[in-house]
Amino acid sequence: MTPFTTLTxxxxxxxxxxxxxxxxxxxxxxxxxxxxxxxxxLFDEMRYTQDGAEIPGxxxxxxxxxxxxxxxxxxxFGCGSxxxxxxxxxxxxxxxxxxxxxxxxxxxxxxxxxxxxPIVLPQDVVDVLMADxxxxxxxxxxxxxxxxxxxxxxxxxxxxxxxxxxxxCLLNGLDDIGLTLEKAAAIDSYEAxxxxxxxxx
Amino acid sequence: MTAxxxxxxxxxxxxxxxxxxxGTCLLYIDRHLVHEVTSPQAFEGLRMTGRRVRAPEKTIAVxxxxxxxxxDRANAATMTEDSRVQVEALDxxxxxxxxxxxxxxxxRQGIVHIVGPEQGWTLPGMTVVCGDSxxxxxxxxxxxxxxxxxxxxxxxxxTQTLIQRKGRNMKVEITGSLMPGVTAKDxxxxxxxxxxxxxxxxxxxxxxxQAIRELSMEGRMTVCNMAIEGGxxxxxxxxxxxxxAYCMGRPHAPKGAKWEAAVAYWKTLFSDEGxxxxxxxxxxxxxxxxxxxxxxxxEDVLPISGVVPAPSDFIGGKVEAAQRSLDYMGLxxxxxxxxxxxxxxxxxxxxxxxxxxxxxxAAILKGKKIAVKRAMVVPGSGxxxxxxxxxxxxxxxxxxGFEWRLAGCSMCLAMNPDQLQPGERCAATSNRNFEGRxxxxxxxxxLSPAMAAAAAITGHLTDVREMMSQTx
Numbered sequence: 001m002t003p004f005t006t007l008t009x010x011x012x013x014x015x016x017x018x019x020x021x022x023x024x025x026x027x028x029x030x031x032x033x034x035x036x037x038x039x040x041x042l043f044d045e046m047r048y049t050q051d052g053a054e055i056p057g058x059x060x061x062x063x064x065x066x067x068x069x070x071x072x073x074x075x076x077f078g079c080g081s082x083x084x085x086x087x088x089x090x091x092x093x094x095x096x097x098x099x100x101x102x103x104x105x106x107x108x109x110x111x112x113x114x115x116x117x118p119i120v121l122p123q124d125v126v127d128v129l130m131a132d133x134x135x136x137x138x139x140x141x142x143x144x145x146x147x148x149x150x151x152x153x154x155x156x157x158x159x160x161x162x163x164x165x166x167x168x169c170l171l172n173g174l175d176d177i178g179l180t181l182e183k184a185a186a187i188d189s190y191e192a193x194x195x196x197x198x199x200x201x
Numbered sequence: 202m203t204a205x206x207x208x209x210x211x212x213x214x215x216x217x218x219x220x221x222x223x224g225t226c227l228l229y230i231d232r233h234l235v236h237e238v239t240s241p242q243a244f245e246g247l248r249m250t251g252r253r254v255r256a257p258e259k260t261i262a263v264x265x266x267x268x269x270x271x272x273d274r275a276n277a278a279t280m281t282e283d284s285r286v287q288v289e290a291l292d293x294x295x296x297x298x299x300x301x302x303x304x305x306x307x308x309r310q311g312i313v314h315i316v317g318p319e320q321g322w323t324l325p326g327m328t329v330v331c332g333d334s335x336x337x338x339x340x341x342x343x344x345x346x347x348x349x350x351x352x353x354x355x356x357x358x359x360t361q362t363l364i365q366r367k368g369r370n371m372k373v374e375i376t377g378s379l380m381p382g383v384t385a386k387d388x389x390x391x392x393x394x395x396x397x398x399x400x401x402x403x404x405x406x407x408x409x410x411q412a413i414r415e416l417s418m419e420g421r422m423t424v425c426n427m428a429i430e431g432g433x434x435x436x437x438x439x440x441x442x443x444x445x446a447y448c449m450g451r452p453h454a455p456k457g458a459k460w461e462a463a464v465a466y467w468k469t470l471f472s473d474e475g476x477x478x479x480x481x482x483x484x485x486x487x488x489x490x491x492x493x494x495x496x497x498x499x500e501d502v503l504p505i506s507g508v509v510p511a512p513s514d515f516i517g518g519k520v521e522a523a524q525r526s527l528d529y530m531g532l533x534x535x536x537x538x539x540x541x542x543x544x545x546x547x548x549x550x551x552x553x554x555x556x557x558x559x560x561x562x563a564a565i566l567k568g569k570k571i572a573v574k575r576a577m578v579v580p581g582s583g584x585x586x587x588x589x590x591x592x593x594x595x596x597x598x599x600x601x602g603f604e605w606r607l608a609g610c611s612m613c614l615a616m617n618p619d620q621l622q623p624g625e626r627c628a629a630t631s632n633r634n635f636e637g638r639x640x641x642x643x644x645x646x647x648l649s650p651a652m653a654a655a656a657a658i659t660g661h662l663t664d665v666r667e668m669m670s671q672t673x
Binding site for chain 1: 202215218219221223225227229232236239241242245250252255259266267281283284285288290324327332333334336347348349350351353355358361364366368393397398402403429432434445454455459460462463466500517518519521522525571582612614615616623633635636637638641642
């Protein structure tokens with residue numbers, strides 16, 4: 001996994017609330033057996049007409065936001081299914097950070113497994129960032145994971161919370177499975193004990 | 202004396218393998234369910250790193266999302282190339298890694314969340330995960346069950362554990378009894394209507410109260426299934442005699458002395474008096490009406506006697522979202538819900554594809570004909586299908602004009618050929634009414650199986666209670 005340290009990039013505004021994973025990546029694109037290549041179908045039904053033409057009004061089709069690396073989104077972003085294809089599609093498009101007032105749990109978790117940083121901030125701060133993002137390509141937002149700050153194009157800085165384990169893994173691009181396998185002895189002893197206490201499992 | 206604990210606290214405590222100083226836990230997973238859509242990249246990851254499946258005997262796979270539900274599906278040509286590749290990848294992965302497997306040709310095949318309980322893989326007090334958000338279903342047994350992403354699928358395959366932080370405790374109590382014509386689906390939709398789709402974010406919900414206790418296991422699974430639609434990763438119901446009776450004798454349930462020991466343990470799985478709740482929501486069972494959704498979020502719930510709302514009825518970001526929903530759904534504020542004409546009826550899914558759901562729909566449909574363009578019943582598993590045929594339900598559906606399909610996820614998420622056309626309006630017993638969920642441009646109204654049957658007969662959304670008084 002690519003480490004996430006700092007990111008300065010274009011932020012695209014998507015104020016709609018409850019953007020679900022079916023919107024992020026519709027089911028017809030879940031038939032892949034790979035992780036890559038989903039970026040072209042990110043937000044497919046909002047982004048393209050039925051015959052594949054771009055819908056000019058959609059934010060990521062506008063010249064200012066075609067190279068966005070950050071999304072500023074409405075509340076409850078990523079609700080719905082557990083499909084990790086949603087963060088895969090965001091990443092493949094080039095989005096490495098999403099900022100909202102809240103995220104659905106599974107989506108939030110999936111982001112960290114893919115080097116994407118989801119940031120939760122209060123409504124008044126998200127409003128400021130949304131207004132900043134609406135300025136277009138000249139408004140570049142800076143995210144500093146080590147310092148846990150988001151800074152707008154005009155220098156306003158906001159701190160965000162993040163649990164220390166996730167921060168550590170993201171900063172260092174660590175593979176969870178490798179870390180867990182270091183605890184194999186603890187898993188072995190748990191299994192041995194559980195076999196005694198709950199032998200029917 | 203230990204402090205009073207919730208059911209969630211107890212199951213959590215019994216599965217902690219390791220706790221780090223910052224509170225991050227390694228949680229042991231008792232059952233890992235796998236399907237073809239969210240697993241290929243995980244198995245590929247194992248191959249690339251030379252890792253094995255740590256506990257293949259606790260890993261159960263079944264193809265469900267992609268599989269055609271038409272009677273000719275044994276013919277591979279009924280599947281699109283990419284769907285076939287995913288199903289064949291699961292066949293191969295199950296074989297190569299030696300996990301339990303129910304292939305398409307097996308009568309026990311079906312939707313993973315229906316197969317798990319049916320075969321006795323899901324039992325009280327377990328931790329159950331699957332790369333599917335509706336894993337919450339298994340919480341009906343008093344199991345801690347939730348969806349995970351593909352990276353976590355790989356993590357569980359390799360380590361039989363998950364890295365987790367504990368969620369908060371939320372109690373949803375449904376007091377009293379349900380009125381006639383009101384079902385588990387109406388409970389779970391009404392709760393989401395009350396709390397919103399993000400109301401449960403960060404929580405594990407325990408459903409309790411008399412109306413929950415009075416539900417069958419099938420009804421409890423319907424309730425827990427949609428916990429995720431309220432934002433909660435998991436929903437739980439404390440196990441009781443109803444649970445034990447359902448589990449007893451299932452192929453993978455314990456037998457003999459192990460059964461006795463299991464039941465003794467399961468009887469300790471309840472929230473202690475005085476346990477701490479971070480959030481409590483209470484609904485009166487008597488107040489719950491048959492409901493339908495009008496919009497494109499499961500929180501867009503109203504009693505069938507209601508009217509389509511206006512964006513101005515909402516505040517904040519929901520104003521724009523409501524306008525977008527109305528445009529997408531082709532509805533006008535003030536319109537009576539019962540005036541909404543339906544093209545298609547879909548009965549099935551992990552929410553409502555069990556035998557009791559088919560019985561409820563068949564009871565309304567008996568001797569009637571459909572007035573919609575198409576209607577289909579997709580049983581949740583091959584065994585549900587067989588039982589419905591034995592009970593004569595299949596014939597009732599067929600006589601009414603329904604298509605009687607083979608088991609799978611089908612039109613709930615429309616990954617197989619069962620899809621809505623743009624503008625086509627569907628009364629569906631499934632769980633999500635998102636834009637494009639059942640097919641691009643398709644319009645979904647979520648409701649109970651009995652309500653779906655009523656809509657099939659009249660051709661518009663209908664209060665099933667009126668139909669019940671007719672037949673009474």
